[in-house]
Amino acid sequence: MGWFLAQYIWAFLAGSLFFNGLSYSYKAPMYTFIKEATFAPPILRYDYIVIGGGSCGCPLAATLSHGGEVLVLERGGSPYTNPEQIKINKFVHALVNTSSSSFSQQFISTDGVLNARARVLGGGSVLNAGFYSRASNRYISETGWNETLAESAYEWVENKVAFEPPIMQWQSAVRDGLLEAGVLPYNGFTFDHLYGTKVGGSIFDKEGHRHTAADLLEYAYPTRISVYLHATVQKILFKYNAEKNRPQAYGVIFKDALGIIHRAYISSNVKNEIIVSAGAIGSPQLLMLSGIGPAKHLKAHGIKVVLDQPLVGQGMADNPMNILFVPSPLPVELSLVQTVGITKNGSFIEAVSGLNLGLSWFDRLRGIFELVSNQSGLPHKFAPETMKSFANIIRSLDNSTLKGGVILEKIRGPRSTGHLELLTTNPNDNPSVTFNYFKDPEDLRMCVEGMKTIINVINSKAFSRFRYPNMSVQALIDWMLYVPVNFRPKHRNASFSLEQYCIDTVLTIWHYHGGCQYGKVVDHNYKVIGVEALRVIDGSTFYRSPGTNPQATVMMLGRYMGQKIIKKRLSQEEVK
Incomplete structure (x- = not known):
């Protein structure tokens, strides 16, 4: 999954998993160009400054290094510091760790859904469930990407990080249950997005080692790239370009782990530029902190307006996820997402399985609640008192070992969108994010259809050995209404409907996007509209x-x- 399944559902996951792949022992890359920002000089100059070394920033920077000098500023640490911590059997720990050095930063959307941002080199690929699957041909065409270039770019990525997983008992049962439920045809193993049921790729290798976007830095020209860790960009610097009659980006200010300020500049060469790749939360936040955004909102925070751009922070969306946990009378393997059903109703069906619902995980979850309850700007309904009551519920739950797994559905799109706003001018703080889950009725319709498909899978003959015969699907649904998966009210006493279930138990699958949308904030070349030297x-x-x-x-x-x-840079040089 590109970014993730909701972390609190992974409570029961533990153990080990083996994948088909290359026959070698994993060895973490040793990059000489990755350093702590505390070692950075006060002033730096590069052809390209990439803000954010995440799932997009790493392959971008690696590629750019073959045409210029590249600086990458990543606010998090390195996944290679302790490679054992990102193995598949450490998945839960890495995901819900709330320490200051953790790879994730928790936040709650105003919708009452617990979420997280990546804070590590490699971005979300360091934290997610590892599922690797391409966009559809239609998506690529509608986005305006060159299909041949996109195909070669996918292959470039896959040569480093994508593997074919084995399909063991749980995933096989879900696969066969999907086929029995009519999610046809069966497309076998493929990276392609096709209607029906398939097995997708994984970024976990046969030994359970995660291969992240940071591994793509192996493609970089090592003497032309510098990556600084724990380098938090405070803002982008602008000057006025009289010839173009618009602002022009020329540098950034960033702080290292000790709070020392550094400045990085691009030269006046027209080919040089600053590229923001800080993710769906970080990129619109940084544009606003730098003076590009809704003027009224920026002025309210005392930020000098560089460009009044009311569309920055708009169009925020998160694909809602709804699940059913299915206890199993049989032991099941640890599996993250491998099988997927791509329905024509607009929902995608996926599954995970594992063991061990332990006290240590509940302690971490309670820590998350306590952490986010201390954040500024939380809506009143998420006040500390409310958060503590949820923590008490978590503490009271039975911590015994469970056998079973989760079957989930994610809807296509979504159509429902929201917005992002600053709460403070500190780039380390989370902004306020609203996703407006199910605001569009079509999203709710797709969720209901997805839940019906899940119910059909659970009731299928193929899946029968992994469910207790005396436990109805309605009992599973009722149980979910008593699990504190989010901070939304639960309608337990109302007449049952799948519509209300979707609304009450919605989770994030961490596939949020928007905020700097193509054609609104950036043009077809991903250049920020109305600004020079910034993408x-x-x-x-x-x-x-x-x-x-x-x-x-x-x-x-x-x-x-x-x-x-x-290519554009080299063509300009050839002309000269």
């Missing part, structure tokens, strides 16, 4: 999430646009 290249430019899971396409986009930028 945004990442998922914040998307109108809808690509395919079933976006990570493959986000990584592809970095390679794709890197190639286009370098």
Whole structure:
């Protein structure tokens, strides 16, 4: 999944998993060009400054290094510091760790859904469930990407990070249940997005080692790239371009882990530029902090307006996810997302399985609640008292080992959108994000159809050995209404409907996007409209999430646009 399944559902996951892949022992890359920002000089100069070393920023920077000098500023640490911590059996720990050095930063949307942002080199690919699947041909065509170049960019990514997973008992049962439920045809193993049921790729290798977007830095020209970690960009610097009659980006201010300020500049060469690749939350936030956004909102925070752009922060969307947990009378393997059903009703069906619902996980979950309850700007309904009551519910739950798994549905799109606003001018703080889950009735219709498909899978003959015969699907649904999966009110006493179930139990699948949308905030070359020498290249430019899971396409986009930028640079040099 490009970014992730909701973390609190992964409570029961533990163990080990083996994947088909290359026969070698994993060895973490040793990059000489990755350093802590505390070692950066006070002033730096590069041809390209890439803000954010995430799923898009890493392949982008690696590609750009073959045409110029590249600086990458990543606010998080390195996944290679302790490679064991990102193995598949450490999935839960990496995902819900709330320490200051963790790879994720928790936040709650105003919709009452717990979410997270990546804070690590490699971005969401360091935290997600590893599913690798391309966008549909239609998506690529409608976005205006060159199909041949996109195909080669996907292959470039896949040669480093994508593997074919084995399909064991749980995933096989879900696969066969989907076919029995009519999600046809069976397309076998493929990276392609096709209607029916298929097995997708994984970024976990046969030994359970995660291969992240940071691995794509192996493609970089090592003497032309510098990556600084724990480098938090405070703002982008602008000057006035009289010839173009518009602002022009020329540098950035960033702080290292000790709070020391550094400045990085691009030279006056017209080919040089700053590229924001900080993700769907970070990119619109940084544009606003730098003075590009709705003028009234910026002025309210005391930010000097560089460009009044009311569309920055608009169009925020998150594909809603709804699930059913299915206890199993039989032991099941640990599996993350491998099988997917791509329905014509607009929903995607996926599954995970595993063991061990342990006290340590509940302690971490309670820590998340306590952490976010101390954040400024939380809506009144998420006040500390409310958060503590949820923590008490978590503490009271039975911590015994469970057997079983989760079957989930994610809807296509979505159509419902929201917005992002600043709460503070500190780039380390989370902004306020509203996704407006199910605001559009079509989204709710797709969720209901997806839940019906899940119910059919659970009731299928193929899946029968993994469910208790005396436990009805309605009992599973009722149980979910008592699990604190989000902070929305639960309508337990109302007459049952799948519509209300979708609304009450909605989770994030961490496939959020928007905020700097293509054609509104950036043009067809991902240049910020109305500004010189500044682009945004990442998922914040998307109108809808690509395919079933976006990570493959986000990584592809970095390679794709890197190639286009370098080709343009070289052609200009040839003309001269």
